[in-house]
Every structure is written in structure tokens, then in C-alpha cells.
Amino acid sequence: MTLIKSISGIRGTIGGATGNNLTPLDIVKFTAAYATFIKNSLQVKKPVIVVGRDARISGEMVHRIVTGGPSWGGWAAT
Numbered sequence: 001m002t003l004i005k006s007i008s009g010i011r012g013t014i015g016g017a018t019g020n021n022l023t024p025l026d027i028v029k030f031t032a033a034y035a036t037f038i039k040n041s042l043q044v045k046k047p048v049i050v051v052g053r054d055a056r057i058s059g060e061m062v063h064r065i066v067t068g069g070p071s072w073g074g075w076a077a078t
Contacts, residue, residue, distance in 0.1 A: 051063060
């Protein structure tokens with residue numbers, strides 16, 4: 001499945017080439033862009049981002065990447 005980017009989010013198959021499928025690098029890029037958007041929009045010192053996930057095998061990996069990324073910049077992601 002090709003990486004699909006739309007107003008409602010992103011969707012793709014885990015693995016493969018960056019930009020064509022959903023790779024860890026793609027997840028980090030989208031997470032960083034979203035976190036930056038929230039930080040600039042809310043103008044608060046430490047925003048909290050709530051992250052949900054599904055039960056797929058890849059869900060744990062995606063969750064760890066997403067919740068690990070914002071914490072590098074002083075974010076609280078749960």
C-alpha cells in the first residue's frame with residue numbers, strides 16, 4: 001500500500017521505502033511536524049499530547065516512536 005496523506009491523517013503499510021510506505025522515519029517526521037504545530041498554536045510551556053493506538057502488531061512500535069519523539073523536546077505524551 002502506498003503511503004496515503006490526507007486531511008484526516010496518514011495511512012500505509014509498515015516498512016519499505018521512506019515516503020512510499022510507513023517507516024519509522026516517516027513516523028518521526030509526522031510526529032515532529034504535529035508536535036511543532038501544537039506547540040506554536042497553543043503557546044504553552046509544556047503541552048500534553050494524548051496518543052491512542054490499535055491492537056495491530058505494529059501498534060506497539062508506532063506508539064513507542066510517537067511517545068518517545070515529543071519527550072525529546074520537553075513534551076508530555078501519553
